[in-house]
Amino acid sequence: MVVGSVDWCATITVDEKFEYKPGSFNFGGSFKFHEQSRGWVVAVDADTGAERWKYETAGPQVSGITPTAGGVIFAGDMKGNFFVLDSANGKPVYTAQTGGAVAGGVITYLREGKQYVALTSGNVSRITFGVVGSPTLVIYGLGGTGTAPAAVESVSSHLPDPALGAVTFSKVCAACHGGKAEGGIGPGLTGLAQRMDFAATVQWIENPSAKMPKLTPSPLNVQAVQDVAAYVQGL
Template sequence: MPSDFHDWDLTQVSPIYKTSIAGSERDVIATVGKDGVLRVLDRNTHEQWFEAEVTTLSNVEEPLTLEGVHACPGILGGVEWNGPAYNPATNMLYVPAVDWCSTFSLVEEVRYIAGRSYLGGSVAMDAEMKGHVTAIDAGDGTIRWQFDSPRPIVGAVTTTAGGLVLAGELTGDFLVFDARSGAELLRFNTGGPIGGGIVSYEVEGKQYVAVMSGRPSPFWTGAHPGSPTALVFALPDEE
């Protein structure tokens, strides 16, 4: 991110896949960071094929001032930690995101003070925050569906060969969506914020889903961090 003054670094692993773009099969990589923009690049030529916004964007290029500039995403916005999931059956990317703006301000004199953050200015985060899971066509960047959460989505998004998308909210709810339509199929409260991994795996022919709940970063949990818990789900055995 050239000349970055919002802390919009790339914080997650980028999926690689093959897809048809402009009538030709391409080897691509999908990258998205705290700037809230998904970009799909040709892995061989590094050419950007398309981009798609997954959070609110405003005042992105506005120079900072002493009075402050309100910009979106903020210092904790965009895509944090957990990156997109790709499903070859739907040819969609599923992106978790934080929609949280901030006001960035310069200071008249930049001073280094031992033991304190050295930012070269100050930042104030908005009181309101929310999140999204966005399904994007992996070949052209069209948004196919979007789920809106009252809190940031910082946990992993996992998609399965059976046509599901698995996600979690800081409200503690574990969510299962139809991968094609975005219809909500299951909502289960885990008792603590979901900010970590969601894993699908198989044992002796039976599929399981493991979800980590409780105590992600204090930036996200506030006064209700929950208790660190691993929950494992499976469909009932057929009789």
């Protein structure tokens, strides 16, 4: 059996006046990660539970792990590394930098006689430590020689469009601010315009406090920031 893990210390401080808040992370006080983070892929003997080998990853390891009958294991880490390990001893046989946190599933499939490996890279999930990156589907083919293409950035430009902003909001912001901006681990944004105007909202998204991840230039480009700012201004 092969499992991934996160190895990251944090200091949790008890707050006697702590109040439970539904939909939030409730640690009973404040929570601060230490700078150093890493992960492990560990192989254990399914009969005895004895550890066979372990492979240290540069970032926390939360992606799917895909063992194969071919004797290799596919997985990735939060620092964007995709890796192929030898099932027998955990030694890496191939690694690549995907450019975004690898936090989703990793699959392999056969099509017209050729084997492929597909994975997601880049994410905005609130449970993946604020790491972002343009959400991208990466597909490797066995025997290929090409390099990974650079992420495509939209260069279209138009007046701030709240309808487009609503789509961005549900994909990128809702995880923290709630589907209807009612609040979650981030504050509720209804009535935002009363305390923050359009320009200040754009500025905030471009330079948020340490509690909110920086989402520019990826996954949000200049236009996407304007659109989503127009949307939240109307809440």
